[in-house]
Amino acid sequence: MVPDPESTAQALSGGGAATLLAAAPAGERTAVAPTLHSAFATAHNALALTAGALAITGAAVVLRLTRRPTPPKSAMADSPARPAGAARAGG
Numbered sequence: 001m002v003p004d005p006e007s008t009a010q011a012l013s014g015g016g017a018a019t020l021l022a023a024a025p026a027g028e029r030t031a032v033a034p035t036l037h038s039a040f041a042t043a044h045n046a047l048a049l050t051a052g053a054l055a056i057t058g059a060a061v062v063l064r065l066t067r068r069p070t071p072p073k074s075a076m077a078d079s080p081a082r083p084a085g086a087a088r089a090g091g
Contacts, residue, residue, distance in 0.1 A: 012040060
């Protein structure tokens with residue numbers, strides 16, 4: 001049992017696994033080392049998955065909110081807005 005779980009978590013997240021291993025009793029170090037590495041890897045995995053999900057969500061929002069360029073007005077005037085069989089006036 002850890003006497004202060006909050007400070008242990010802070011030390012582990014700050015890269016203090018070696019300090020925590022040194023503070024563990026000698027007989028328990030072989031059991032504590034894999035546990036510390038597993039806890040760090042699990043937290044890192046959760047962080048990476050969260051960052052990836054936020055990146056994909058952000059990309060989707062940007063694609064949705066980005067406006068498509070509108071063609072210039074001169075190009076719109078030259079485009080065939082009439083039905084296919086209609087004759088041109090004046091020409």
